[in-house]
Amino acid sequence: MPKLQQIHQMDNLHRLFFKAFSNYTRLEIIQLLRKKPLTVTEICEKTGFEQSRVSHNLRCLEHCGFVKVTQNGNFREYSLDEETIIPIVDLFDKHIRKYKERLENCGVIKDG
Amino acid sequence: MPKLQQIHQMDNLHRLFFKAFSNYTRLEIIQLLRKKPLTVTEICEKTGFEQSRVSHNLRCLEHCGFVKVTQNGNFREYSLDEETIIPIVDLFDKHIRKYKERLENCGVIKDG
């Protein structure tokens, strides 16, 4: 039986984990990287997002262990952690399809 | 191959799904409900959170399909969707343990 402090600690990590996923920019990036590794510039081109926006969010994803980087000359190639993230994302789809309509009507979270 | 619109639609649902998880209050509630179903008052007592705060967040969790309610006289008993949510939460623990330190140092997301 873990102590209360440990429970709260774990909750906080859960929260960080989910927040990393809960942003449109980061999700777009994750979806792209599911297909293949990409550089920052490539992500910018494919999404239309500004470079700075992409870099900031990649930094977040890297911190959270979602993506790995390999320096390649002047470029940095980002790829998903396939062992943990890809199976997780796949699993979510099931729940999301089931509760599609309800999710859309959750007043607490904005739809933008 | 899904259309671009469908991909964005799915992303949006993913985002809603994760936002539901990414809040301290809601995670505390989820952790409690993993053990057994509880009424609003019981959740308030166990967490120390205000009744209104708990109700608002339960509403969100219900919309997202995380919890179910059964009216029981004057009380409403909330329980987790054990088929989808409990396995998902278990799966997260693995990733979270692996990336504990990094999650804690993600500057984008506040640690509060």
Next chain:
DNA sequence: TAGGCATATGATAAAGTTATCATATAGACT
């Protein structure tokens, strides 16, 4: 139907998050 308990809801100020702009760093090539 009156009163009490359990829960829900609406409005809003405070707190947190995001995109953007401007600027910095770092590698490659001359």
Next chain:
DNA sequence: AGTCTATATGATAACTTTATCATATGCCTA
């Protein structure tokens, strides 16, 4: 070294989310 290209970082205004307060609804029992 100087320049170009790729990426990272810091500050901040705009936006989103949260907790809280006040109040409303709904069920029960007398």
